[in-house]
Amino acid sequence: MIQSETLNNTHSPRISVAPMMDWTTKDYRYFARLFNPNVVLYTEMVTTGAIIHGDAERHLNFNTQEQPIVLQLGGSNPQELALCSKMAQDWGYNEINLNVGCPSDRVQNNKIGACLMAEPELVAECIAAMQQAVQIPVHVKHRIGIDNMQSYEEMLNFVDTVAKTGCTHFVVHARIAILKGLSPKENREVPPLRYADVYRLKQDRPHLFIEINGGIKTLAETQAHLQHVDGVMIGREAYHNPYLLAELGQLWQLDLPNRFDIMQQMLPYIEQRLAEGAPLSIITRHILGLFQNLPGARKWRQALSGGNAKSLDDVKAAIQQMQDAIVRTENYLATHQNTEIS
Template sequence: MVDMTNKRLSVAPMIDWTTTDYRYFARLFNPQVYLYTEMISTGALIHGNRARHLRFDALEHPVVLQLGGADIAEMTQCAEFAQQHNYDEVNINVGCPSDRVQHNKIGACLMAEPNTVANLVTHMQAAVDIPVTVKHRIGIDDFDSYEFMADFVKTVADAGCTRFIVHARTAWLQGLSPKQNREIPPLRYDDVYRLKQDFPELDIEINGGIETVADIATHLQYIDGVMIGRAFYHNPYLLAEANSLWNKPMPKREDILAHLYPYLEEQLTKGETLSTMARHYLGLFQGLPGARKWRQALSGKPQLTLDDIKKAADEVLQLNPNA
């Protein structure tokens, strides 16, 4: 059994997916995990609907704001927003490979500019009391040697960053889509383990291709944390199973729903749309009899009601009394 005293498990930032409605849902499965926002650009926070972008329920703590940007003044201002809105941490995205963010010098392309990232860390940490962390890849394009990554980490660590979340794949900035960048470049977990060996004073987390509690436990023998994205999203009960790492019991799906319904009612009074929220809950019964009917009941219905959700859930729970 892994000693979780100084270990961390996180739900990865995923654009359009890790909204406050998903994060609240995820928290119901596991009180220990760290929850990340979607990557939010500095422009969206400075010029857009900041209150909506930054809103979250108090139950979501610990929650981390992930920022996309490279301008020192803007990133520093947004770190201050994070602290003002009571986020527990702010994270710099140095891993997203999409063309759109490259154009704005956001994401994985910043691995080629370690001094830029170091300057961001220096100024952001000077402005806030909450931790400033970095999520990055093991390399970009042909700059994919271990030494390239280690030099990047050393430069940024020298500026004061102590926690690095490493997606254990190289990012190809040309020729691969973001989806392909999550699947095609080979996983190199050993490089992340080596990073921890070479920088034992840093907190090193690993991300990419991790899908089971057994996988999590294996990685935690070598590094300080594990981050999982799509596996947690598509099968949220994996979050419940992960409670075993802390020797905590798994909540039942019936209990999850009992806490979720009041939240949905409250959001409806605020003018939120139920069908928009419900899209995050399609995986609740993943792998169980009735899971398909549950997904069908919640999908593609603009006029979805809370009674519709309760009826669909009751039907699946009858098929799975121990779920």
């Protein structure tokens, strides 16, 4: 698809933050964008039923600053997916992704997520309907296998079947999903990572745009994967340690932003959300990892979690507390370094 190639080339290399339920909300995405202008952000998975029969505005609204942004849809009805894709395009989304990777019981019962890997023809029908409804790129996020469908050849057949629609972009979580016997959390940790299968997919289908996902935590790991595939999707590490997104900016020769500058940019957004009636806690929970591994990080988390922060002034006080902690540490290190030298 020409459209897909255009966005991928614009933000080459393609680095994205995985869709994560309850985590990649619009508040997190606004925060994440402040670290890096090029990383592609995803919504949480939104089911077609929630959009069609629920509050579409609540599920589809986003801040324009979040772009480039992808809406991830959950569903298996081609007509409903086509309708929601058209709505997403009209709403201003840059791309649409179909979830064929979520292993939870709840979505399986509704024929959503990883269970669809067993029905590649249905997935192809869904993708074709979505593509016909919009001009923006449509792609798939899937596992390397499920349950009794764990071989590389079976994954290749799934990809080839879907690719016949003209879909050229596949985001591959490099773990199988055990749908019977493991929880969603265990499915993120227990099945071993098989990066070699994703590399092989790119080698065997060089015309496809292959993006790898699963267990990736550092800039160095990202760079290593980019030697084999076209893009890298990072999940929980981008949430727990959001400054990783700033470090990934080195892939585009971007300067590292200052954490305190990021918070100064975040304050007006928090003020706006509070004015809209949003509880402070649903915003501050996304910024707890900002100072990961730095002096004072624990007190930062304590100040902003568990309802401890009740106003914007409390957030500002936590920022000042962090600045003081870092200055104290720097002074301590400088003093001891001078003592050692003398």
